[in-house]
Structures are given as C-alpha cells and as structure tokens.
Amino acid sequence: MAIVKDSNLLLQNVQGTLGKQFTIYKRNGQIIIAVKRGKSKKKPTQKQLDVRWKMKVASAYAVAIIKDPEVKAYYQSLAGPGQNAYNMAVKDAFHSPVIQDIKVEATDTVVVTAKNEFRLATVRVRVQDESGKVIEEGKAVPEKNGVDWSYKVAQMPKKGRIRVFVEDLPGNVSERGLLLG
Template sequence: MARADNNLFMSNLSGTIGNQMTIRHRGGSTIVSKKQKKSKKRSTEAQLEVQEKFSGAILYANKVMLDPDLKALYKAVALPGQNAHNMAVRDARNPPEIKSVITDNYTGNAGDQIVVRAIDVFRVFQVVVAIYTAAGALLEQGNAVMGRNSIDWTYTATKKNTALKGGKIVAMAEDLPGNQTYSEISM
C-alpha cells in the first residue's frame, strides 16, 4: 500500500485501474493498493456473526449521517484520519463499559445514593439501576442522573429496603446505538 499526498495526477482519481490496483482517498491522503480478490472459502459461523454485527453498525452510521446535529457531534470526536461515519460505526461496534458501581452511601434507606461510573467510545445515553431484595423481588428501578464529569451517574433510592443483606443491585448502561452492558453487585 502506498500513500500519495498533494499529487496532481492522483488528486481526483479513485477506483480500480486495470483490475490490478485500487486508488482511494482517506483523511486528506490518496492510498494506492493492490486490488483485493474475493475469497472462495465459505465464512464460518463466527465470521457470519461478525459480518451481521458490522452490517448493523453500518446501518446505524448511515442513520447518523442523515441527522446533521448527531453527525456534527460524531465528527467533533473523530480521530485524525476518521470521519463522523467511522466514529458512528466504532460506537455501534463497542458497547459501553461499567467501570464501577459504588454502594458505600446506600444503606437501604430512601434518599441513599448509588453511583455508577460508565464510559463509552462516544457517550453513554442512559444508566438504569435496579434494586432487588434478598428474596429476589424487584424493589425499585429507575434512571440515574448524569454527573458533571459525564461518567458518574447517580441513582437516588426512593424506597426503604428492609431486606438489604443478601439483595443485589443491577446497573445497566446503554449507549446511543442501543448497546447495553450490565453489572451486578451483591449486598
């Protein structure tokens, strides 16, 4: 693969030439490479699954390109050599990550707070916290509020939990493409 910057001959040229080489443009550079041939092997189940997920990511990125505001947001965080479409595909392919669920200030009383630290390639859309009793019954569930640092989400309990010991807290983080990640903490 060769790169050509500021080349008068190739500045407006792209595509495949003579069934031997391909010329394309990316990030202000012209890239010349050998034409790739299609494989004659059948895809494995794992490869088909990856292809399906990638197709979903492409569909999401295409929708983002139709929304000027969202497109501008993705473009603003794009790395050098990337564009808004690339960032949207990357976001769709990578689910959010829950770094921690902090329950130090939760003692089972209404008004106690649970903090969920969640990050994403682009942005976390929402964090939902569910509190379960020791018997496994759902006591309450609701949305956490994003903090000023954009990674800490605080959920304020609304009900008294008399069966705290043996219960659990489940946090779910979701990003804009709809990827969800769960974390469970036993009490």
C-alpha cells in the same frame, strides 16, 4: 499500499482497478494505490459471521443517525484526521459501554462507574429483594466527573441484588449486578 505525494497528472483523475492488479482511489484528497484484494476462498467462521452482522447493524445505525444535524455535528466533532461523522457513528455502534464499578454508599446511594468512548444515554438501576422481586427501579443521574452516575434508593434491602443497565446512543446495553448482604 502507496500514497501519491505530488500532484500526479497521470493519476489525478483515475479511480478504480487496473488490470486486476491495482486499485486506485482517493481518500481525503490523497491518491492511494493498493494491491487489488480478491475474495477469500475460505468459509467464514462463526465469529467472522457475527462480526459481519454487527458491522452491518452499526453501518445501518450510522447511515440513519447522521441524518440528524445535531447528532452528525456531535460525531463530527470527535472525528480525527481522515475520519468523518459516519466513521465515528459506526465506531460508537460497534462497541458497547463498559460498567467498571458499582458501589453502595452509606447514604443508600448506588454509584455506578461506567465508560464509553462516546457519551452514555442512560444508566438505569434496579433494586431487587432476596427472592428477585423488584423493589424499585429508576434512572441514575450523571455526576460532575463525567464517569460516575448516582441513584438514591428509597428503601435499601438488607439482602438482595442491584442490577445496573447502561445504554449508549446507538442502543447498546451493558448489564452488571451486585449482591447485597
């Protein structure tokens, strides 16, 4: 790949493929010349097919979501040089949030530490007894540090399980549990 530095009169208005050897295109006002890539003759692996599907879904999300001016402005504010709101929305949709830690404080408060490169939409906490019956469920509240979310449990069982569901803007959900007792 080569980036044309000077305003080249010959390449200024050229885009496309030349002689099945080079592709010339513009990105962010720069002219780029690259070797033309051909289609692979290998059969894609299952992992490649999964990634292609995930990318297709992420791209569809980005196309739809940037029609909302507020969300587009949010993603654009996170874009770096050579990036745009669409790129950031695809990146957000492609990666799921990560639940780093679940703690139960002495005050019967569940504290969830979760992160995502972009903002999280919701954190839900489900409290179950030993048999798996749901005792209560609700949304956690974000703490001021921007990483922790807390949920006050009305009646914490001695034994049981806490399930945490973290969702980001595109709808990717990560789930993690904590055994009690």
